[in-house]
Amino acid sequence: MPRLVVISNRVAVPKARGVPGAQGGLAGALNAALKANGGIWFGWSGEETDKFTGSINYVRSAEGVTTATIDLEHQDVEEYYNGYANSTLWPLFHYRIDLTRYEREFGKGYERVNERFAESALPLIEPEDSVWVHDYHLLPLGERLRSMSIENRMGFFLHTPWPPTNLFVSLPYHERLVRAMLHYDLLGFQNNTWLESFLHYCGKELGADVAPETGAVTLEGKTTIARAYPIGIDFDHFMSKGDTGEARQAQQRLMASTRRRTAMIGVDRLDYSKGLPERLDGISRFFDRHPERTRDLVFIQIAPPSREDIGSYQQIRATLEQKAGQINGARSDVDVVPVRYVNRGYAQEELFGFYRASKIGLVTPLRDGMNLVAKEYVAAQDPDDPGVLILSMFAGAAQQFDCDGEGALLINPHSADDIAHNIRIALDMPLEERKSRYEKLITSVREENVQRWTENFVGDLAGVER
Template identity: 45%
Template sequence: MSRLVVVSNRVADPRKTAAGGLAVALADVLNSTGGMWFGWSGKVIEAADGGKPGEARQHTQQAGPVKLVTLDLSREDHDAFYVGYSNGVLWPVFHYRLDLADFDAGYVAGYRRVNQLFARKLKPLLQPDDVVWVHDYHLIPLAAELRALGCGHRIGYFLHIPLPPSLIMAAIPGHDWLIRALFAYDLVGFQSRGDLRHFDRYVEAEAGAQRLGDDGRWRAFNRTVQACAFPIGIDVEEFQALTDAPEAREMFERMRKEYSRRKLLVGVDRLDYSKGLPQRLKAFRELLKSYPEHRDSATLIQIASPSREDVTAYTDILHELESLCGSINGNFGELDWMPVRYIHRTVARPRLPGLYRASRVGVVTPLRDGMNLVAKEFIAAQDPADPGVLVLSRFAGVAEQLPDALLVNPYDIEGTANAIHLALTMPVEERRVRHQSQMAVIKKYDVHWWCQSFLDTLAKAEAEVTGTPWLRL
């Protein structure tokens, strides 16, 4: 069996699957192949300590059979690659927020420089039959840089965030080189069919690509790439085991006791402008205004984990959320009832299943999201005999898989409030039917299906190794 080499911006220890994320998805295959995980260490070296652009300190450690290789980045590289281009350009544009993008020309140079650095450091570590799997928006050009160094390995890429329509993508200065870079891969995976359609339309209209058959293969730039949708899932069995574990059960019992007279709504998000948190709070305010029967009855618990709070856009949304929570609690609260419980910190993952199970409604209403696994975790944690209801944004990638959720337009405040009211008053028979359908989907398309289906497709992809050197972008 070929060794799997995973490359991502951050590296996780696959033995610590309780942390969730990619570690859960990749633990089995990495451990079985004695794989390698390569990426940034999370450490930044200041110039005064020897941190130079385009250079990095390399660290290697063993995590069981898996080798973890990480790089420390210089301050200049970190600020241009991670803060500047990855999160100042690609993140907002890919989430349709052109107004928040900072197209400083210096950022793209740093982004390319770090991808070249990753390629130089990774190439000597590769074995002849390795399969390389690159993840997310930070490393779009990595395969092109590896090809420029003569790497002929089979390389796949998965984009965890949305891919915008071609007209939004075209707003990025030099946008064409990003899409051209994807043709250096053998397989490119997206979260949803919608994202795949955006890719297809872009490469056909902007790159003049030729479609080869009906299996997602495209030809352009003297390369052939296959593009498919692979919606990522969760480990349902692992999450249900967490639901039955002591920490989750303690949380469930505490919530049930403290809110015995009330119905809970729950939202769990990173503090990010893509998550639609102000719109969600306004919809809850509209619910209390339009449906007074929910006053002194419904409580929204909103967890917003800190995220990039040194960026102005995040500071602005933090202040807006604090203001909205204060306004709602001040206008509708009673001495013994606080409508909104706002928690601006990270809640330990083992406790979340208990909170989900205690909640009548899960409110997952991002303005745009690649997938959103909170929706799937909420479903997995429910009691099948008395399940809660998922209110879900139609603009989350997961909406394609869960049509039995109550789908809403998060920009429509009144419409979202009406959906929340429907969820709070839905009879148990209907809740059971919807939950059963949703559970069948998330069990079938779980994280193991996602991982195996991607790697199986990559193994069958018509890898194109030619004697023509790949031109560096």
């Protein structure tokens, strides 16, 4: 099997293992891929330097995963990361055109940093390696590497949604960006919805020859394959967290603090795509309709901060604090607080315990590529007394978790009525129905895991004809 070179914006360096927040969904997935295939993981260190040199920092973990990182200049971080990646592409890809900023300097910084990534990664790539690039930060990286005479098989996976054509064309130079993507041999998307949007764009705007049944996109004699590869969790690794003392302690801690009330949990980065204000509106609507149930239900929202230098993220934090305060001000008693808003992260062991102690998982993004919290919540449930997952129909996971209407409770996250209605259904759902729904969901989580995701993508990339 060829060695794997993974390239992503950030790298989870070995020293960060076990630190809360250090191992996100992407980090866990890529570590699993590298352990299985061997190779190297390259990206930005997260550190700034006065002058970019391209000097590479190497770290080798006890598990055999080598990481290689570079430092970026402050201007790079502002224009490439805070700017084009997270103030232009991120909101646009999550259908938030109202928050999308189109700044010429952002675009220049994005192109400059992709060039720097390519120049720095070039010496790491050996002739037989397969190169796997990740996410919206590095859409044009394949084209840059091709211009440097890299002929290796190269694949790209997008962890976010891909927006409809009528939204994507609002991006200046959108054609140039997609033409750059077509220098990869294989493009991966989280589900068929995002894949179909991409194929539609290629046919309508580029005039490419698109074969939807195979995902082949042919433009000017070059063919790229585009397919859906739903990402999963590292199931066995995550389940092992449940056997730890930290997980059991976290479970007991939450159960003891709720004092026989049903715990409902949400775990999300502090991001406008996660639908957190709308979620609190739905919870407020539930308590307005059922004030007598204030003593039956407590909602715990864990929301670690992210991208705090960006104004829209500062605003959402203030909004959440206000809404949580309003609910608690109206519904609290001396011994009852209906909403617990926690603005920090926790280790996976603790999250496992919190999930297990919560009889409702509330996952309501306005738009999400997949959403691995939904899968972790299901995995952590007690098979003999499982909780109920309430899931946004706009999360990528919804396509796997519908189960013909007998899996997760799918809701419209924009509707406070729909959220409130399904909270009541989940709260009153009998055990046999909870177990039936859980059994369908856990089968998907167990089988559609990160190892299968990796094997499918890497296997297809190895089979691409060049």
